Amino acid sequence: MAQVSLKNIRKVYPNGAEALTPSSFDIGDGEFVVLVGPSGCGKSTLLRMVAGLEEITEGELTINGRVMNDVDPADRDIAMVFQNYALYPHMSVRKNIAYGLKNRKTPKDVIERKVAEAAAMLNLNEYLDRKPSQLSGGQRQRVAMGRAIVRDPALFLFDEPLSNLDAKLRNQMRIEIKALQRRLGVTSIYVTHDQVEAMTMADRIIVMNAGRIEQIGTPAEIYHRPASTFVASFMGAPPMNLISARLDGGRVMINGDTVLAAAEGSGAVTLGIRPEDVVLGAEGSISFHVDIIEELGAHRLLHGRLADQEFTIHVGKDVEAAPGETRIALKSDAITLFHPETGKAL
Amino acid sequence: MAQVSLKNIRKVYPNGAEALTPSSFDIGDGEFVVLVGPSGCGKSTLLRMVAGLEEITEGELTINGRVMNDVDPADRDIAMVFQNYALYPHMSVRKNIAYGLKNRKTPKDVIERKVAEAAAMLNLNEYLDRKPSQLSGGQRQRVAMGRAIVRDPALFLFDEPLSNLDAKLRNQMRIEIKALQRRLGVTSIYVTHDQVEAMTMADRIIVMNAGRIEQIGTPAEIYHRPASTFVASFMGAPPMNLISARLDGGRVMINGDTVLAAAEGSGAVTLGIRPEDVVLGAEGSISFHVDIIEELGAHRLLHGRLADQEFTIHVGKDVEAAPGETRIALKSDAITLFHPETGKAL
Amino acid sequence: MTEANAGVIDHAASHTPPRKRRIRWGAIGDHAVLIVGSLFMMLPLLMVLQMTTVPDVEVIKTGPSLTIGHQLPENFDKAMFQASGFSGQNTGLNMLKNSFILGIGFALGKILIGMMAAYAIVYFRMRFATLAFWVIFTTLLLPLEVRILPSYEVVQKLGMLNTYQGLIIPLIASATATFFFRQFFRSVPEELVEAARIDGAGPVKFFIDILVPLSRTMIAAMFIIMFVYGWNQYLWPTMITTEEDMFTLVRGIKQITQVLEGNRIPEYGRANLLAIIAIIPPVMVVIFFQSWFVKGLTESDK
């Protein structure tokens, strides 16, 4: 178990690229923190600095109060699951899992027991003597997990561990990892660019963008109170609708229709609303044109245009809908307003 | 445009493996048919036989009434999009797209026009002179599409074209492909093992399992009236709940609670119900234990146990829920019953 | 062994304001080993080069030394433009030409024939595939040396003594390039041939339009390996060329070093310079293509 603290950590690569502007945050004992953000925003860089695989340019990294900047990766008591598993291709599953323990001079019987436990937990019993090349993607993923968990580390690091899996397996593994972390109570940092993973697994989410931290918060905060249009559009599938609106005399207007009655300030504003917070119905105050209906079994997505801007609505499977003109209303308590230029939440 | 018809098509590989038991179906002009099924069930085999890349062991394949069994792939007037795109790595995007036309001795100016049209349609204008290695996954995917559409083929074949993309891009491409096919009206066969793709794109879905066709039907039929437990559990994410029940005197009982009043027959039965067809509430007739709540933003999944069997419920984001004991009701019109052994719908 | 990532850390360190500057003994050790290794490889060549700059009389007395003399231009003239034989045709220049013809002809021939055969083996369903495979690959590791006398007679029977064909073709009769191309073709994604077939490309078109361009780096790697191999041939050219205008450099050097055994002042300057000249073209090829070479080798192993 560990508390991890980053103080003004900054990373400049030898070629001069600043992959991370000075950033700070603390992670509590047993907490599960998810780093999300688009490709190239610096997630892996941050994680790799914590792991010790990348030198820290500036700032201080402490784990349980001890400064770790110059400590060897093997001495940080961490376990890491790599995006592409990074299994040792020439070792059997058993050896892969045991390797980290062996190097820590764990007694043979302890190793055996731990490997057996992990294998049982991950349903890998039958595969212990296979080589990684003989496993399917999901099985490999589980071996990578096994290698991490047998170690009982103070800190788990995950770098997009599920991104190579197909959707079905990804769903399944997501639940397993989360359950496992709960059970073991190990502090974890989890990198992903998949917002579903972030939402379902995190205690807290850190949203990054272009080397900066955009927002830190619980999944609900991030989802419902995004700190910027970036966060709003990055989280959620489909993402929050962002529509240009005008704020005028306490009212927010789109194309002349009032959508929200009580707001302060005036001038151009960006209005954000999640597709599921839109109500479809003749009584709605705004007109909306449905172009495509996506049937997703449990619900439907109506893609269309509102005041000539793209707009998506999420409706239950029982709600009647057809392409063409219709009317909608926005749930007023679900509306977030953003500064039209900076994109920051107002 | 083409009508495709398979009559008792069978495939035995040289090593004796029967990848496809004799199967028949017809595809109408302009229809979009999706083949789904787990890995190894024979989807690619079937598609490749249609393409002419694999010899047909038995049966007859006709396209527009003409028997095609022995016709060269190049002469079948088809275009195929491969799982990993199979772009020619050394050719520019433009050349990749034009290659098939060039081989058919299409005049230069026609090629140019067609490539320009396709590029415009797929938003590839700026990339025409790049090599595939300089493109992102989504862009490559679009090049692969471009290569197929310039050909104006009678038949499109897609073999898991999206499975290498990340979730976000996959969602986006899914919509684009479907829109394109609508626009061009070309008959299409689309292989996937992703049920979301199948549900959203198909006019008709063919569900395969272990070399056999399990069910053919519209997405709604497949989703709501699965012909077997296999189809039920394969389609939908999360999949349909399948619970052992007893049919007794016209009633379906789980653990002594009646869940459905009007049914014929008697004895053990498997009851299927989709997670979204379960109603949560104190007035529910059945008791359910919630273990984990997955917060998905727009909705939540409650994973738990019903009569000691795994069970998942889909609830809106506004529905109150907490781990622990609760009560549920099943929407009776949404229940499907299956034979407990054969798994066929009753 | 030192830390596998020492280089990475070392590199980044230069941009870090010195917190606690750790001396990277590992990195220093790495460099030390590499420097010693480079010296081991290069020093002999440098010594040979030095010896071409001083008069032969001095060389026979002292061997390589640190003095740089003025003999180089004269030796160069001797090596390149003066024939060592009666016919006046085996000048360094002429031998250089022959070496190029042998090196390039051999490399190209081998690549062409190897590619064609590998293509047939990998991409076609054939009845006698296994037989063809073994017939070809039995020759993989067997060099000409062990059957050189009968080979000589065959070449003679075909009237190819003292011809470039006679020099080149028998050397091509082994399957190394075919083997490499086969390995490479097998690693080319299956879908490419399928896509091409659907795009209406027949076997010839596929080969020329897709496979050959795809094999570029592999061809480059092969070219280097084969060029160097052909260029460095010694015994075979010695046998097969009896006319001095057909001599290659390596064969010529041997003749000159043999003179070291003779009765007058050994022509160290000329021999050494020819040795250096014989090294330069293949080295240029290696260095010029090196990134492709390494890439070709790496990719072929996928």
Add this chain to the structure above:
Amino acid sequence: MKRAGFTARWLPILLLMPQLVIIAVFFYWPAAHAVQSSFFLQDPFGFGSTFVGLDNYKDLAGNGEYLSIAWFTVIFTVLVTFLSLSIALLLAVKADNVLRGAKTYRTLLMWVYAVAPPVAGFIGLIMFHQSWGPLTELARSIGWDFKLGVNFNDTATAMVIVSVWKQVPVNFIFFLSGLQSIPKSVREAALIDNRSASGRFWDVTFPLLAPTGFFLLITNITYSLFDTFGVIDTMVKGEPGNNPMTLVYKVYVDGFRGNDLGGSSAQSVVLMVLVLALTVFQFRLVERRIHYT
């Protein structure tokens, strides 16, 4: 064979033709000829010959000198292969480690690749010259009275050193590419799992180089057996005497110098069989080798 191979009937035959014809004419025909000659004793000029059955082979088997040359060949091959592989591996690992100057080292280390074996032998003669060879002097400075061409072991040492020197660059290049194709993340995983650098090397890097290593092993064995011919020929200065020599050089000495066609053909056949076994071994292993991806 590709799954969707072409079915054309004549084209593949046409494609194979050049290779098959060349192999038939310049490989199988001479090889068959060698086999045939090995059963005869032949006048060098080709005027007379006597069928002697297996005598030539029996003579070999009973010839102590031949057997000790075979034994020397084994030792020489093992030494050259082992040393050139291990030095190259060491250098490749180091070159892979350093970022600064990596390209310079690589270029410097590649040069000798282009040196022809006889030229390497010639350079060896200079380096080990009896009166002023720099390496002779080096040896003398440590009290080793090195005598090329006189002392069997000294000559063998020089031959090994020159052969290794010539071969290190090729191995280096292959090892370096091999190292560079090991996924970075696997090495990083090891960094977390094992704090000992040498442990990481032997547990992870080394086994992952195995395919490259195996391929090189075969190449180096054939190099030591055959391509060192030029080195040896130059270093013995045309006089075998009591100098070390390998089997292929012995073929040359008996067949070329001595014009004993029957005897040297028998030796050729022995070598061919040996190498054939090596080829089969290579294919069985290479084809079966685990694909680590």
Add this chain to the structure above:
Amino acid sequence: EVEITWWHAMGGALGDTVNQIAEDFNASQDDYKITPVFKGTYEETLTAGIAAFRAGEQPNILQVFDAGAATVIGAKGATVPVQDLLQDNGVEFNIEDYISGVRYFYADSDGKMIGMPFNSSSPIMYYNVDALEKAGVTPPKTWEEFQTVTAPALKEAGYIGLSQSHLPWIFTENFHSRHDLPFATNDNGYEGAEGTKILVNNDAMKAHFTAVKDWKDKGFFEWYGTGWSDNQTPFEEGKVAIWLGSSGSFGGLSKKDLPFEFSATFLPYWESVTKEPKQTFIGGAALFAMAGKSDEENKATAAFFEFLTKPETQYMWHRETGYVPITTAAYEMAKADGHYDRAPAAEVGIKQLSLPAGKHTKGYRMGFYVQIRDVMNREYGRILTGETSVEDAFNNIETEANALLERFAKTQN
């Protein structure tokens, strides 16, 4: 103009002289043109010639050395005997014109000359005049003198007494002729390959090598390897006072501008073996006219041979290289020209060849002799490095050589 080729093994300064002869011949007439090609060592030249002959691509003239004589002469039909060649083409031939030592080495058992002696040499003793003076000794006449007087004094003076350049040629073949010992059965092999056995395993030889090894241990003698120049170089460097080499090396040595004065004299002999030392075998090589050539070309070859035997050509060759003049006429011309007054050492070779002949001094004729020499070299090397005993070495040489002779006999059917 008829063109003919000549493959030879004359490298370095010798090669230059060969080229000179060829140019002179080409310039002397307009009907023929000869092109000499250097083919490497004697062994390589012979092999190249044989391979080419089998291929039908043989040169007109092939230089074959003493050790290859049995091979080329045994293969009847490979060459045109020079005697026939000359006579058929109207060139006068009289074997008596040749000096006695060279007449029969390259002749068949009937005494017909098959190969044309060209570069005939004799192993002689070169010595460093300065060194011997310094040590206060004269060149040794006998090995007894060498080991008791010369060598110790030279050692005292800081020299290694002796080195030599060809153990089989000097210390074996010529050892036999100098002491008039039989070298092989069947009249040294002249009577045919069948049943010929080598007689090298005799007490005189063994005693000699025992002595040589002893000298080496005492620092009287040094052995620098099997290569010719390995052993010549230390003499040139002034480290070694006496060197046994070929009279054919004389030209080269003279041109080298050595930092000391050198001279030469006869090869020493063991007084304990004979009191009447005989002549030595001729060394070097002869030119063979290869068979299978057109009459025209043969005519050209004959013309060249005629040119070659001219006293002027022979004298020039002798003067430039040190190889002996093969005809009496040439010898006389050299004498008349005062060549030997200027360089007395140049005469040593021919004088030694003109010493009284013995029963076994005509020459020797053994097949696979190149390999037999290799065996000797190997075993001698082992004796000198202490890897084997003299006894074992000679047993080995005898066994292996006889096996080779037997094999060779089988090839001659």
